[in-house]
Amino acid sequence: xxxxxxxxxxxxxxxxxxxxxxxxxxxxxxxxxxxxxxxxxxxxxxxxxxxxxxxxxxxxxxxxxxxxxxxxxxxxxxxxxxxxxxxxxxxxxxxxxxxxxxxxxxxxxxxxxxxxxxxxxxxxxxxxxxxxxxxxxxxxxxxxxxxxxxxxxxxxxxxxxxxxxxxxxxxxxxxxxxxxxxxxxxxxxxxxxxxxxxxxxxxxxxxxxxxxxxxxxxxxxxxxxxxxxxxxxxxxxxxxxxxxxxxx
Ligand code: NDP
Ligand code: 8X3
Numbered sequence: 001x002x003x004x005x006x007x008x009x010x011x012x013x014x015x016x017x018x019x020x021x022x023x024x025x026x027x028x029x030x031x032x033x034x035x036x037x038x039x040x041x042x043x044x045x046x047x048x049x050x051x052x053x054x055x056x057x058x059x060x061x062x063x064x065x066x067x068x069x070x071x072x073x074x075x076x077x078x079x080x081x082x083x084x085x086x087x088x089x090x091x092x093x094x095x096x097x098x099x100x101x102x103x104x105x106x107x108x109x110x111x112x113x114x115x116x117x118x119x120x121x122x123x124x125x126x127x128x129x130x131x132x133x134x135x136x137x138x139x140x141x142x143x144x145x146x147x148x149x150x151x152x153x154x155x156x157x158x159x160x161x162x163x164x165x166x167x168x169x170x171x172x173x174x175x176x177x178x179x180x181x182x183x184x185x186x187x188x189x190x191x192x193x194x195x196x197x198x199x200x201x202x203x204x205x206x207x208x209x210x211x212x213x214x215x216x217x218x219x220x221x222x223x224x225x226x227x228x229x230x231x232x233x234x235x236x237x238x239x240x241x242x243x244x245x246x247x248x
Contacts (some may be wrong), residue, residue, distance in 0.1 A: 013031070056109050174230050178234030
């Protein structure tokens with residue numbers, strides 16, 4: 001299969017690219033840091049095509065897709081994985097710039113890729129869109145404000161896509177992971193403060209990017225007549241937030 005992954009330079013996207021190529025699939029690996037993608041291509045070989053892409057530059061997306069080389073033009077699976085959280089401040093202290101960047105990437109970027117790739121899937125009556133949501137799209141938590149809201153969009157957009165695709169063989173899944181360590185997610189969220197980022201994972205066993213790579217691979221290789229609508233997954237150490245009460 002040909003699989004286009006946004007955010008293939010690190011974390012889940014990189015872990016998935018490694019697994020897909022090992023299993024004989026071809027990967028179009030997209031991200032902004034072309035040096036990271038090129039380094040991965042050195043290891044993975046000709047079945048990994050590095051493509052520079054900023055998903056938040058939405059006007060650029062259709063041309064990038066149109067310019068893919070012939071061997072990679074036919075996209076069987078789109079994994080909308082590129083995304084980020086910025087900040088953990090409560091809404092009244094948060095940066096508006098951070099809010100806009102999360103929305104541009106997690107929402108507008110994901111919409112633009114989907115819009116560019118979906119018509120050909122419907123035309124062929126075959127294809128699969130996997131959106132990387134988050135538990136933050138369902139469970140509110142302190143400081144989750146716009147990040148959680150973008151992932152709630154991703155969840156509902158995924159469900160609505162599948163509703164529109166009734167009668168076609170095109171599949172859609174929203175995967176909703178909880179805490180995953182070992183990716184760049186928290187370093188980005190804390191604006192490069194690695195000590196703060198590392199503390200998030202102190203004292204419990206988290207999931208890893210490799211765990212999520214394994215789950216994504218399983219979804220992609222699952223039988224074509226099965227549609228996993230939503231897949232929420234947490235480390236055993238994590239569970240739902242209790243409702244907060246502010247005592248005097
Ligand atoms: P990482 O920060 O390790 O990886 C994020 C990837 O997205 C990188 O490859 C980065 O590449 C890419 N990216 C970010 N912004 C853009 C952009 N504007 N255009 C193109 N690519 C971009 O994070 P994770 O692997 O942990 O997270 C991947 C996804 O999973 C995200 O959507 C995140 O919200 C979600 N998630 C993460 C969880 C976690 O705990 N880690 C849990 C639940 C969901 P580059 O910088 O080179 O562009
Ligand atoms: C990332 C998981 O719990 O930090 O989406 O929101 S969490």
